[in-house]
Amino acid sequence: MEKIGEIKRINGSLIIAEGLKGVKIGDIAYVGDLKLIGEVVRISGREVALQCYEDTSGLRPGEHVISTGTPLVAELGPGLIGGIFDGLERSELELWKKAGPFIKKGYRVIPLNREKKWYFKPGVKPGDRVVEGDIVGVVRESKVVEHRVLVPVGINGVVENIEEGEFRVDEPVAEVRLPNGVKREIKLMQTWPVRIPRPYKERLPLAQPLFTGQRVIDTFFPIAKGGTAAIPGGFGTGKTITLHSIAKWSDADIVIYVGCGERGNEMADILTHFPELEDPRTGEKLIERAIFIANVSNLPVSAREASIYMGITIAEYYRDQGYDVGIIVDSTSRWAEALRDLSGRLEELPAEEGYPAYLAERIAEFYERAGRVVTLGSGRRIGSVTIMGAVSPPGGDFSEPVTSTTMRFVGALWALDTELAFRRHFPAINWLRSFSRYVDVLREFWERYDPNWFRLREEALRLLEESSRLEEIARVIGEKALPDEQRLILLVSEILKEGFLVQSAFHEVDRYCPPEKQVRMLRAIMEFYRRASELIKLGVPVERIRGLKNLVELLRLKEKKGLEEIDEAEKRLIEEMEELKAEYSR
Ligand SMILES: Nc1ncnc2c1ncn2[C@@H]1O[C@H](COP(=O)(O)OP(=O)(O)O)[C@@H](O)[C@H]1O
Ligand SMILES: [Mg+2]
Missing domain, CATH: 2.40.50.100 (RNA polymerase II/Efflux pump adaptor protein, barrel-sandwich hybrid domain)
Structure with missing residues (x-):
C-alpha cells in the first residue's frame, strides 16, 4: 500500500493529490513539506481530495502527501479540563507560548x-x-x-x-x-475518532432540566439534560452573552465551549478572559470544570469544521464517566459555512444558497449526539450531553438554510429578536417564536416547587400572546378604547415582560434566578392578575389598578434576594388591593 503521494493541484484549503493508494475517506495525511494536517474528503480514481486544516499558501505541486492511515482522533484523558484547544485539539496556550498569535504552519503540539x-x-x-x-x-x-x-x-x-x-x-x-x-x-489516556459517536448501552428518556438560571429559558422554553437547543439571532442580539450566562450558571457538571470564530478579536478575548471567569457554583474559576475549543489562530475556515466534532467527542467522553455535560457552540453557522466552502471547492452540486445538499443530514447528525444514556460498563452509570448552538442568520433572516434546518432538529428554540434587542429587552428571546418540546417531561421537576406551575406558565404565555394581538388593535383604535379587562391584559403583560422576562446578565442579583424564585415570581404576578380581574368585575377602573402604589413591587421582585422579601412585597400589594375591593364592594 502506497502511503506517499504527490500534490497535483491546490485550491485554497482543498488539495488534490495523486499516488496515494489504499487511503480511506476521513484518513488524516500530512500535506507538503510543512506537513500540514489534511483529511481525505473524496477519492476518485487516482485522485484523492484532501481538506487542509491549515493555511495552504506556499504549498507547491510536487510536494509529498503522507497518509497516516488513521482518522482524525481526539486524545481523551486528564489534562483536558481547563484547556484551551483549537479544532485539532492543539493547545492554544502552548501554541501561543511557542509561536505567538500568528501560528506557524505545521506546528506540532501534542494535545495532552x-x-x-x-x-x-x-x-x-x-x-x-x-x-x-x-x-x-x-x-x-x-x-x-x-x-x-x-x-x-x-x-x-x-x-x-x-x-x-x-x-x-x-x-x-x-x-x-x-x-x-x-x-x-x-x-x-485513550483516543477516539471524532466523527464517530462514542457508544453507550442505552438511550434514556429525558427527565431533568438543564437549569440555566435564566427565567425566560427555564420557565418558558426549558431545556432538558440530554436535550438540544438552538439560539438563532442577528448580529448583536445577545447570542454570546446568553451562552456565556448558561456556561457560568447552568447546572452542567462540565461545560465545553466551542468558539467557532464569530469575530477575530472575540476569540483572542476568550483566550485572555476565559481563564479568569469565576464559577459561581463552586467558588473556583469556571475553567476548573470547563474546556475551551476556539480557533483563535489564523487557521482557515476548514478547521472550524473539525472543532465541532472535537468538542462533541470530548463531551461524550465525560458523559461516559457519568457526568452531565453541556456543550455550547458559538456559532454553528460558521461551521456550516466551512461545509459550504469545501463543497464549493469540490464542485459538488449546490442546493439552497450554495450549501451542499447534505447540510440537513450533517446538522441532524450533530444534534443527535446529544442525549441521556446508560454508559458502557457494568452497573448502571448515567451521563448526558446537552447541546446548545448559536445560529447567526445573515441579516437576522430565519428562513435561511442553516437556521431553518436547525429549527427542525432541535428540542428547544430560543429565538432572538432584533426588535427586542433594539429596545434593550434582554435576553431578547421572542416568546412568540420560541418553543420547547421538553415542558411535559420537566413538569414534575417544577411542580415540586409549585403544584400549579404548569397552569401558571400556560396562562402567562396565553396572556403574552393575547396582549400582542391587543397591542395591534390598540395601535389602531387607541388603548383607552379597549374594554377594561383587555387593558388589564396589556398591563399584566407589561409586568410579565419587565418584571419577569427581562433579566440582565450583569445585575449583581438577577443574573442568576434559582428555580424556587422563578416559580415564586411567576405566582406573584399571576396572583395579581387573578385579583385584578376580580376587581375589574366589581367595576374598579383599570386606572385605579394601574395606580396602585405597590404595583411597582412586581417589577422589583427579581432584585430580591430571598423568598421572604418576595412574600412581603406581595403582601403589601394584596393589602392595597383588598382596600380597593372593600371600597367597591360597599
Ligand atoms: N442578557 C443580557 N443582559 C444584558 N445585556 C445583554 C444581554 N444579552 C445581550 N446583551 C447586550 O447585547 C450586546 C450584544 O450581545 P452579544 O451576545 O455580543 O450579541 P451576538 O453574539 O448575538 O452578536 C451585549 O454587549 C450586551 O450589551
Ligand atoms: Mg456573538
Whole structure:
C-alpha cells in the first residue's frame, strides 16, 4: 500500500493529490513539506481530495502527501479540563507560548501534556473482571472534577495488575488479560475518532432540566439534560452573552465551549478572559470544570469544521464517566459555512444558497449526539450531553438554510429578536417564536416547587400572546378604547415582560434566578392578575389598578434576594388591593 503521494493541484484549503493508494475517506495525511494536517474528503480514481486544516499558501505541486492511515482522533484523558484547544485539539496556550498569535504552519503540539504526572487511585484490584466502559480508578483532574479512568472500548477481561501512584498520561496504570490470553494495557489516556459517536448501552428518556438560571429559558422554553437547543439571532442580539450566562450558571457538571470564530478579536478575548471567569457554583474559576475549543489562530475556515466534532467527542467522553455535560457552540453557522466552502471547492452540486445538499443530514447528525444514556460498563452509570448552538442568520433572516434546518432538529428554540434587542429587552428571546418540546417531561421537576406551575406558565404565555394581538388593535383604535379587562391584559403583560422576562446578565442579583424564585415570581404576578380581574368585575377602573402604589413591587421582585422579601412585597400589594375591593364592594 502506497502511503506517499504527490500534490497535483491546490485550491485554497482543498488539495488534490495523486499516488496515494489504499487511503480511506476521513484518513488524516500530512500535506507538503510543512506537513500540514489534511483529511481525505473524496477519492476518485487516482485522485484523492484532501481538506487542509491549515493555511495552504506556499504549498507547491510536487510536494509529498503522507497518509497516516488513521482518522482524525481526539486524545481523551486528564489534562483536558481547563484547556484551551483549537479544532485539532492543539493547545492554544502552548501554541501561543511557542509561536505567538500568528501560528506557524505545521506546528506540532501534542494535545495532552506528556510530562505531567497525575496521582492515580485504583478502583479495582488484580483478579477483578472488567468490561469496556468500567471505571478502573480515578485521578483528580482539577479542583472540582474527578477524572474517571475508563476501560477503553473493546477491552473485556481480568485485571492482571494495577498500581496506585503517579503516572504520565501515556504510561500504563493497569493490565487486563483478555479471554484469549492477550494482555492489554490501560493508560490514563485513550483516543477516539471524532466523527464517530462514542457508544453507550442505552438511550434514556429525558427527565431533568438543564437549569440555566435564566427565567425566560427555564420557565418558558426549558431545556432538558440530554436535550438540544438552538439560539438563532442577528448580529448583536445577545447570542454570546446568553451562552456565556448558561456556561457560568447552568447546572452542567462540565461545560465545553466551542468558539467557532464569530469575530477575530472575540476569540483572542476568550483566550485572555476565559481563564479568569469565576464559577459561581463552586467558588473556583469556571475553567476548573470547563474546556475551551476556539480557533483563535489564523487557521482557515476548514478547521472550524473539525472543532465541532472535537468538542462533541470530548463531551461524550465525560458523559461516559457519568457526568452531565453541556456543550455550547458559538456559532454553528460558521461551521456550516466551512461545509459550504469545501463543497464549493469540490464542485459538488449546490442546493439552497450554495450549501451542499447534505447540510440537513450533517446538522441532524450533530444534534443527535446529544442525549441521556446508560454508559458502557457494568452497573448502571448515567451521563448526558446537552447541546446548545448559536445560529447567526445573515441579516437576522430565519428562513435561511442553516437556521431553518436547525429549527427542525432541535428540542428547544430560543429565538432572538432584533426588535427586542433594539429596545434593550434582554435576553431578547421572542416568546412568540420560541418553543420547547421538553415542558411535559420537566413538569414534575417544577411542580415540586409549585403544584400549579404548569397552569401558571400556560396562562402567562396565553396572556403574552393575547396582549400582542391587543397591542395591534390598540395601535389602531387607541388603548383607552379597549374594554377594561383587555387593558388589564396589556398591563399584566407589561409586568410579565419587565418584571419577569427581562433579566440582565450583569445585575449583581438577577443574573442568576434559582428555580424556587422563578416559580415564586411567576405566582406573584399571576396572583395579581387573578385579583385584578376580580376587581375589574366589581367595576374598579383599570386606572385605579394601574395606580396602585405597590404595583411597582412586581417589577422589583427579581432584585430580591430571598423568598421572604418576595412574600412581603406581595403582601403589601394584596393589602392595597383588598382596600380597593372593600371600597367597591360597599
Ligand atoms: N442578557 C443580557 N443582559 C444584558 N445585556 C445583554 C444581554 N444579552 C445581550 N446583551 C447586550 O447585547 C450586546 C450584544 O450581545 P452579544 O451576545 O455580543 O450579541 P451576538 O453574539 O448575538 O452578536 C451585549 O454587549 C450586551 O450589551
Ligand atoms: Mg456573538
